[in-house]
Amino acid sequence: MASKVDSFVKIPTIKFTKLFINGEFVDSISGKTLETIDPRTGEVIARVAEGNKEDVDLAVKAARHAFDSGPWPRFPGSERARIMMKFADLIDQNVEELAALDTIDAGKLFSAGKAMDIPLVSSNLRYYAGAADKIHGEVLKMSREFHAHTLREPIGVVGHIIPWNFPSTSFFMKVSPALAAGCTMVVKPAEQTPLSALYYAHLAKLAGIPNGVLNVVTGFGSTAGAAISSHMEVDAVSFTGSTEVGRKVMQAAATSNLKVVSLELGGKSPLIIFDDADVDLAAQLALTGILHNKGEVCVASSRVYVQEGIYDELVKKLVEKTKAWIVGDPFDPKVQQGPQVDKKQFEKILSYIEHGKREGATLLTGGKPLELGGKGYYIEPTIFTDFKEEMLIAKDEIFGPVMALAKFKTIDEAIERANKSKYGLVAGIVTKDLNVANTVSRSIRAGTIWINCYFAFDNDLPFGGYKMSGFGSDFGLDALYKYLKVKSVVTPLYNTPWL
Template sequence: MAPHSKDGHDMHAAAATNIQPAGFPIKYTKLFIDGEFVDAISGKTFQSLNPSTGELLASVAEADVADVDKAVKAARKAFEEGPWPRLSGYERGRILHKFADLLEQNEDELAHLETLDNGKPLFNSKYMDVVTGVKCIRMIAGWADKVTGQTFKLDGPYQGISVYEPYGVIGAIIPWNFPIIMFIVKTASSLAAGNSIVVKPAEQTPLTALYMAALAKQAGVPNGALNVVPGFGPIAGASIASHMDIDKVGFIGSTQVGRLIMEAAAKSNLKPVSLELGGKSPLVICEDADLDTAVEIANGSLFFNMGQCCTAGGRTFVQESIYEAFVNKAIEKAKKIVIGDPFKAGVEHGPQVDEKQFKKTLDYIESGKAEGARLLTGGHSVGKQGYFIEPTIFSDVKDDMKIATDEIFGPVMSILKFKTLDELIKRANDSKYGLVASILTKDIDVAHKFARSLRVGTVWINCYHVYDQSVPFGGYKMSGFGRENGLASLLSHMQLKSIIYPLKDSPWH
C-alpha cells in the first residue's frame, strides 16, 4: 500500500521501472557471494523504495535459505582454505585501510545512495555515516596486528600460553537506520580478526551494503571472506541465525527479533550471539542546567535521524521548577526544524524509512493522545507523498503510557516531570531497556551519582550522542549484550585458546 497524508489522499504507487538518479546510477542489486554478484537461486527480487516519494529505486535479488547456504559454504571455504585467516594482522589491517581509502574516494556516491535508500538528509549521510564508517575501519585496522595473548608459569614443570583465534564464519544481521555504519561495525571487526562473514542488510536499505562489498573486493578482501545476502528477516535472517555452519551471529535491531535470534542460535549449534537491541533512554535535565543548551541537546537526542535511533532520548525527564520554561522553549525549537527533500541544503528532517515505520509512529502519536498526554506540537504527516512526520512533542506524560515505555523509533518526544534525584533514578531505571542515559547538571556530585546508579551501557554527562570508535558500546538488560567499537569489538569476534606444554624437567618431556 502507498502511504497516506493526514487529509487521507493516497500517495502514488511505486513506479514500474527502476529510477536512475542523476549523477549516480544504482550499480549493484544482486547478491554478493564468493566475490561475485549473482542472482538469487530462485530468481526472486524485492523492491527497494525511496522513502521520500514511495517510488521504486531498484529491484534487488532476494536471498532465501538456499542462497544463505551458498554464501555460508563460500565463507567456510574461504576460512578453511583461503588466505585471509593466514595473513598476518598487519596484512589484514593494510587491506582494511585500503578499503577505508576507497570509501573516502567514493563518499559522495555512497552518501547519495544512502539518502536515496534511507531518507536521511544528505549532509548526515556523508558527514556522519560515511565519515564515521571510515574512522571505524581505520580504528579496527590499527588493532589487527596488536592482539596478543598471555604466558603463564604453571604450578609444576609446565608452561602455558593463551592465544586469540578467529571464530571461523560469522553471520551478521544489520538494521536500516544507519546502514553504512552498521555494515562496517560488523564487517571490519570480523575481517580484522581473520573471520569470514555473511551479512544480511535490512530489506529496506540493501543498496549501500552491496556497493561496499564491491569496494571491499577492490581493496583486496579475498573471494568468500565477505558475502552479502539481501533478503527478509523471517527467511534469510532466520537462516543465518539457525545455520549449523555459522560459528557466531551478531544482530543489531529490535529486542523482539533479538530474542528470536537467540532462540534459533540455541536450537541449532548453540552458537554464541552478540545483540545490540532497543532502548527507551532517559535524558535528565536538572534545574541548574542551562536551559537553552538543554533544549538544544534534548532536540538532538530525540529528533536526530528522524527519531530512528536506538539511543534516542525517548524519555525526557525535566525537574519541576524549570518544567514549563523547558517545554515552551522545546516547542519553539521543534517548530523551526526544516522538513523536506533530504537532498536539499538546509533540510534537517527527512522521511521515516518506510510505510510500516510511518504508520507505527502515527499510531503511537494517537495512543499518546488517547492516554491523556498533551500534544504540544507536530503529530501529523507532511505532504502528499513519502513518509514524512512532523517533529512531535508531548507533555504531561506519565511513566506507564505507551509513548513512555515503548521504543517508538520515530520523532516523538515525551516530556516527564520529576522532583528529586533519588526519585528520578528509580524511575529512570524502571525500564526493560538499558542502553544509554544522559544527565544535564552543573553539580558534579549529582552527575556521578546518576552515572553510577543507572543500569545502562553508556552514560553521557552534559552531552548526548557522543560516540567514538575507541569507546565500547552496548546495552544492559533487554538492550542486549556484547560490545561494539575498538578492541572490545575485535576481541568479541575471536575465541581465547589455552595451550599447555611441558618444560625440560617434566616427566612428560
C-alpha cells in the first residue's frame, strides 16, 4: 500500500547551517556550501557549509587546545557527568524538532524518531554520564619488589565520522563515551544528513560543554572525512559506514600517525528460522528485520534461511504482510516505510533488484519504485526467493528494503550458508529448541546473535562485528574503554634495589 505525500506538513525552520568550531558557528574558509535534500520530494531543504581540509585543521586545532590546556579532561568525572546530564535534558526538551530534522534529511519515520531515536540518544548520554566518574585503574602485585598501578586516561583528540542512516543515534554512539572519557573531538556527519548534528552542537554549548571540546565539520567524506582520518593531531578515529570507505580510513591512519582506529562497517546478516518456530513471530521478525528504516540498516536481516517444513507457510505470511505494508510520507503516523535517503541510494537499490532478476532469483513481490505525487525516492518492499550465495543480492550490502529468502534442510546446511559471507555483524535465530539455539549461536561468526528477537540493542550491550564488518565496539563499557589509554606506573618499594 502507498500513502501520498502530504504537502501540508510543516517543515521545521532550519536554524543551523554553518560549521561549529571552537564553540562558534562559522562559515567554511572557502565559502562553499552543499545542498541537503528532502528525500520525500527530492527538493533542496537548505544549503550547509562545506568544510574541507582547512576547516578540519581549524577544528582539530581547537580540539587539541581544549584537550592539552582546557578543563574538560581535567574535570572530575562528576562534573563531566553533570554537564552531560544537562545536555540530555536539552535534547528531551527539543525532541520534536530533532526528530523532524532527521525526517526531512534522512526520510526517517517522524513517529519513530519522537518515540525511539531521540529519547534513546538522551538515554545514551545519561548512561555514559553515569560512567564518567567510575573510570578506574588497578593496583598490581608484581613478581619483584615494586609497587605498580595503572591509570586510564583519555586518548586525546578523536575524529568521529558518522553515517546517514541513523544520524542522531550514530552521533551519540560515538560522542557520548568519548565525552565521558574526557576526550575532545571533531565530528563529521554524513553529507546527506548534517542538520541534526549541527543542532546537537548548539545544545552542547547551551549545556556548558567548553569551547573546542565538540566541533562539527559538515562536508564530504572524500575531503573533510579524509582530512580527519589522515590528520597528524587526531589521536583516534571512529568510523561507521561502508567497508570500502573503512579501508580508506585505515590506510589514512596507517600512513599518518598510526592513530587508533575503530570501524563499524557493512553487514549481510542471516536470519535462520527453524521448523519449530512460531511462524507468526518468525514472519514479523523477518519483515521488521529488513524493512525497519526502509532497509537502510547495517544489521538488516537481508538473508533469510527457512527450514523446509515451514517454508511455504512462512512465505505466504510474508507476502501477505508485505502487501499490507504502508509506504509513504514519513510524517504520516500510519506510514511504516519512508523514502530512501537520496537519489543515489534509490538508484543503487533498484539496480540490485535488476541484478537479482538477471541472476536467476525469483522475484516474489515488490521490486518497483513508487511515485507518490510524482516525487521522492520510494521503493516497494521486495522479496526474492531461490537465491544462491554467489549472487550479488546475497553477497553485497544493498541497504534497502530487499529480502532474499532460501530454503534449507539441516542445521549444518544453515550454519554453512549463513557463514558464507565476508561480513559478520549480526545474525538472528528463531527456534523453540534451546540446544539448537546454543549450537547455532556458537557456530555463527558474527558480533551479535539475536535469538527469537531482532534489533535488541541496549546501551549496556557491546555492538561490533567480525570479519569485514569491522572491529571495535559501540555501546557498553567497551565503547568507553576504546577512548581511554592504559598507563602503567611503577615505583620500587622502600630500600629495594631496582637494577
